[in-house]
Amino acid sequence: MNTDQLTNPIVKKAIEALQTGDKKAWFDLFTADAELFDDGHKMNFKSFFEKALGHERFAHIDKVENNGLDVYGRFHSDQWGDFKTYFRFIINPEGRISRLDIGQANY
Numbered sequence: 001m002n003t004d005q006l007t008n009p010i011v012k013k014a015i016e017a018l019q020t021g022d023k024k025a026w027f028d029l030f031t032a033d034a035e036l037f038d039d040g041h042k043m044n045f046k047s048f049f050e051k052a053l054g055h056e057r058f059a060h061i062d063k064v065e066n067n068g069l070d071v072y073g074r075f076h077s078d079q080w081g082d083f084k085t086y087f088r089f090i091i092n093p094e095g096r097i098s099r100l101d102i103g104q105a106n107y
Contacts, residue, residue: 001058008068011089014097015061015071021054030097039103055079062107072105 001019006012010029017025026049036045059082061073066088075085083104090099 001060003061005061005064006068006071007064008089008091010091010095010097011068011071014089015058015087018053019057021057023050023053026053030100031092034097035099037099037101037103040101045100052077058085072107 003012003015003019006015014026014029016022017029027046030045034045036043036048038048055078057076058071059074059076061071062084063072064070065072069089069091071087071089073085074082076082084107086101086103086105088101089097092098
């Protein structure tokens with residue numbers, strides 16, 4: 001999958017880590033107390049991605065908005081199948097991701 005349209009370098013590294021299931025690279029990009037919201041519901045960030053990495057990934061990125069922080073695309077989950085999703089990243093002043101909102105998208 002092509003990640004050239006990802007303009008924010010931190011988001012690009014995160015999506016590339018997600019795509020390859022690279023847990024170390026993924027978790028290194030986030031703060032120790034990173035928050036995760038899935039369709040508006042607060043989830044345990046660490047345990048969610050310990051299970052998801054290597055089993056979930058973008059099949060295609062359809063659009064990128066909000067200065068490269070919001071990513072929309074077709075997504076594949078070994079457990080849930082294929083669907084459209086969004087990832088919204090919040091990056092702190094130190095350059096680490098402090099919050100990630102994910103969910104099903106309608107666009």
